[in-house]
Amino acid sequence: MFQFLDGIPIYQQIAGELKRRLICGQLVPGAKLPSVREIAEEFKVNPNTVQRVYMELEKEGLTYTERGVGTFLREDSFMVDRLKQEEAVKLRARFITEAKKLGLGLDEVIRDIKQEWIGGEKND
Structure with missing residues (x-):
């Protein structure tokens, strides 16, 4: 189970964990991310927190969202x-x-x- 640290917003910690998974190859460019609900269940947080994670990742240019389909990692080789x-x-x-x-x-x-x-x- 993921252990949250004090003093760092939870959404930033979850975003950091998803980035770590991408760096380590557990997630791959072009892949669809788990649903907001699935991530919320995994980390035992409110779905609104995960929604913020996904918005931050999109703002950073790491993901894009297809309405009604899901959130995907960009296919950027670098x-x-x-x-x-x-x-x-x-x-x-x-x-x-x-x-x-x-x-x-x-x-x-x-x-x-x-x-x-x-x-x-x-x-x-």
Whole structure:
């Protein structure tokens, strides 16, 4: 079950999860998204929240809606790469901000990341 975070609007978290699914290949360009009701049931939220998610995704140019048919991911060959880069930029910025708040130095962070990266491969 999806765990929502405090301090971040729910619709943004659901939109982020759908983007992650697109980046990871669970959703593919051109595919029809699940109905508003299906997503609302999956995330245990009000359908109006999901409607807002779909409106935001459309505003970002990731989806389009065919009235009476559904919402579809755009068939843009660069969309996934662009999304991956945008999400990576956000992730790096958050990480760097938090590491600096903790008073971690660059060398320490690099060393720890290398250790986790290599150690994580053994556990995969």
